[in-house]
Amino acid sequence: MLDRIVGTRRAAEGNGHLAVEAGLVTDATQLAAGRPTAWQAVQTARNITRPHALEIIGRVFDRFQELHGDRAFRDDPAIVGGIAELAGRPVVIVAQQKGASTEENIQRNFGMPYPEGYRKAIRLYRLAEKFHLPLVTLVDTPGAYPGPEAEERGQAEAIASSIQLMTRLATPIVVVVLGEGGSGGALALGVGDVVLALENATYSVISPEGCAAILWRSASEAERAAAAMKLAGPDLLDTGVVDALIREPAGGAHTDHDATAAAIKTALVAQVERLARVPMADLLSLRYERFRAFGTIVEPSSGQAPAPPQPWWRRMLRNPMRGGES
Amino acid sequence: MLDRIVGTRRAAEGNGHLAVEAGLVTDATQLAAGRPTAWQAVQTARNITRPHALEIIGRVFDRFQELHGDRAFRDDPAIVGGIAELAGRPVVIVAQQKGASTEENIQRNFGMPYPEGYRKAIRLYRLAEKFHLPLVTLVDTPGAYPGPEAEERGQAEAIASSIQLMTRLATPIVVVVLGEGGSGGALALGVGDVVLALENATYSVISPEGCAAILWRSASEAERAAAAMKLAGPDLLDTGVVDALIREPAGGAHTDHDATAAAIKTALVAQVERLARVPMADLLSLRYERFRAFGTIVEPSSGQAPAPPQPWWRRMLRNPMRGGES
């Protein structure tokens, strides 16, 4: 799946917008030895001084204009979005926003969106599609807010609708997991043509604490749960959940926001440029296949997994300008 | 406009689904002499014993299955909707629902919808379009609820969006004003290919009391305001706001719910049958022109009002099966 989407290891045959050139890591073996444990990644991803969405947006994009509101109930501060320029190209951005202080975290609800946050996202996705603007999403949430008001206003419905719309949104989508990719609340911003993650980001079906509480009956087993769930960058590469990792500065993204943003910008520019050259129908088919392929099953009667993606897509993506050849 | 839409006075050339045969009144001169004053119509339209939406639905349609909820906040009891059969044909119904008692009126908020009511309507409009089901709406509201929660949740946005969707909804729409057609809150259910009204129904830009309070500085001038605003059935025929009136039993609809429903059913069956035979693109053009034509202006420089509707539509509607001829 990595080759198909990011096209890195076949750099020489490609179209010049390559993962390797963009400083991306597409194979866990490319990472330094002595890499952090899953639990260390969890801690790094949650570090309050880690650059959050607006800090990244301010450094990566020009002329960001935030757009507010879901047009129905409330403007949710845990999700920010708007229009900005990425190396001169207008794009729509939708991002989860944590706080850099306790005060801001209270205002941002610790990056846990309410349903109206996802409905704002949905509105902005539609805006992107309507005006042919590429969509960049930045994922960073412990999860969707689980409180009773969120249940009353349809947290599950909002997430499901957001996922559904992304699967068929007729514009290129690049997802970057900045910090925590917390379950369905993250996935509601996470369906893209390319899914990237910072090196120390995590992406999991449930928080390690939640998993430990249920399976080990003790939240203190979170470290074990984190390791078992394979939620850290290298694991996500292995499973194909992310297509490539963006390298962080040596001490972690929190040690150098500028360098982190620069690496993200390089990756985004290359990916958006590449995706914008792919015919939309192909892009939508590929996006479908990207998520269609997840799953590890055995079928004794047929003896095989689902059919692999068609080869013409591979050619198409590796070199969209040359069409069917190569 | 009446001819164009209902095609009655040229009954002999028509396709057999005719206003006159359906017991409709398309010309105020057809009404009995000594007809009620505007103020009497207002009182009759508001009579608590007048048949309200669910009473009509139960008598006109078969196998009504109510569908609930806006999928975002709340199921608003002031708007009901669902799927039912009209003479064997499945249709979607959306209606404003007043109460027949004080208790029910409190539950139904006196037929004044909240924004979530209009968003339920929008959801059901989309359902009708998706599955090619004709849409029947029943209008009966003093107006959209004007309270602060309604403002907070976007009463204006919900009404505007509902109107917008109806103007381009790709399925036939028949509107029946049962009682009060109160301003924008009524219009949010009121954009159709054919707009009918019960004989004593009213349709107005503001309540007579509201108009009197503003223009006469006294709510007690409501009777004068009602007359001035020309909100009663015959006036609505004259202005083209409604295409035809459905006759009520002699003493008014409240004296005989069954007979009232029977007259509505006859009209609906005829109109839905007729509209279902019109190609969708023509129907949408005609719907646009129907509302496009409202307005009384003078342009000294051009010396004329907007161009009248194109004649091919007239032919089309009068005899959809024979296409351009006649």
Place this chain on the structure above:
Amino acid sequence: MRLRNPFGRKPKEFPSHLWTQCPMCGEMLFNKQLERNNRVCQKCGHHFKLDAAGRIELLADPRSFSETEADMVSSDPLGFVDSKPYPERIAAAQAKSGHKDAVLTGDATISGIPIVLAVMDFEFMGGSMGSVVGEKLTRAAERAFAERKPLVIVSASGGARMQEGTIALMQLAKTVAALARLDEARIPFISVLTDPTTGGVLASFASLGDIVLAEPGALIGFSGARVTSETIGEKLPKGFQRAEFLLEHGFVDQVVPRPQLKERIAFFLNSFRIAGQDLRWSL
């Protein structure tokens, strides 16, 4: 449908040839300077109402505005008479404002981008929407559609014009139907809400912008605050129905101070325009 001052706070504007007092901070403002500052109080930033001519000067590139339907006037469909006949009210409003009705429409450029521009004027019968406002806005939208130019509407209105009865109400559907065609054709529509935008105007075209901007402090709501207040029989919360209230509740993209309004609109239009030029994406 007509605007009411929501808090019983009557703006203390004392028009003279020379001075105006700011109703927010009490500052006495020299009229010429106030005009130069686009009628924004230099001291507290309060946004005074801006008439149609001032609005065009603010937004359109110099000498780029070319008015259309300039002489369209309303007839009196209902023969409406309250304390005076409707035609007399219109004549008085025309004399007072110098315009034929409550909206000016035309072609213009904004930072060089060709657009169709419509600006409402609250001074003309409270910016109420009758046949003329509905027709001019509909033609504006239809022209934007035909020429594939973005549409910008600046609203200032107490709602539908009661003197035209249900015909005025039908203007909501008429204008929105024209916008729906723009929407399907993916032609940008930017709606700017100024003080006040209420009633039928907010419940139709004004709410439907791809981008909805509002001026600071503008009164924006469906119901007149008087109606709302009577409905609940109590005083309304502070800031109710103000631009910032709508921002918080999710109905406005941005609250934009008047000096930044033009460049902000241009930014959005440019973003949509540049992207739309990539034809590959319209599959």
Place this chain on the structure above:
Amino acid sequence: MRLRNPFGRKPKEFPSHLWTQCPMCGEMLFNKQLERNNRVCQKCGHHFKLDAAGRIELLADPRSFSETEADMVSSDPLGFVDSKPYPERIAAAQAKSGHKDAVLTGDATISGIPIVLAVMDFEFMGGSMGSVVGEKLTRAAERAFAERKPLVIVSASGGARMQEGTIALMQLAKTVAALARLDEARIPFISVLTDPTTGGVLASFASLGDIVLAEPGALIGFSGARVTSETIGEKLPKGFQRAEFLLEHGFVDQVVPRPQLKERIAFFLNSFRIAGQDLRWSL
């Protein structure tokens, strides 16, 4: 993501060969009669959980159900071990339920209408969704798409299956993507929510039905009630996350008692089918 009983009210089911006590009304119910009554308490109407076989018997026309992907099983992508290895958990669940995983899919007819039917079984690891549930549901949706047949999914699930980690999470996107294609093709999808439907299943396909039906009293929610309760540190309101609560809040079209479920589904499918046959409308 696994279901918790929200009010600390432990169902007092005392399985014996002959009798079951109703947890709502305390009535002792004769098992055979309870089964004949589709596991609804005759006295108070309480809906007991219904396994996949019982659900198929309830909904599909007799002998019309033909299972597909019957032998698909999960592998262990993460090598997951908590108190015991994941493969052992699967083996135990298979032995207990007689099924290979938490959903059965196949073709069937409902009142003569050909459909694709999927029914989840809470007895299999809490109806959790991993690769097999995701793959079978996706294939069901793809078959409905290819054959233009309506899809009916009956959900009963505590959410995504933790033992498959992020792969399980990706099943949300995978199933929803397949449903999005159905949606675009205007092929009906009816979602039936039974006790319990929570977590990732509700946050994906289960919420996206053209019609969403729920059984009376079913627990339906995004977060386990335990999580929600801890979040606010207080007791939750009565009826929270029950089917009737979701109806009131606008997320469910109807709460349908089990005896009427089949005819209700058939009514909706018939309405959509008859209308869809009028080709003139597909412009």
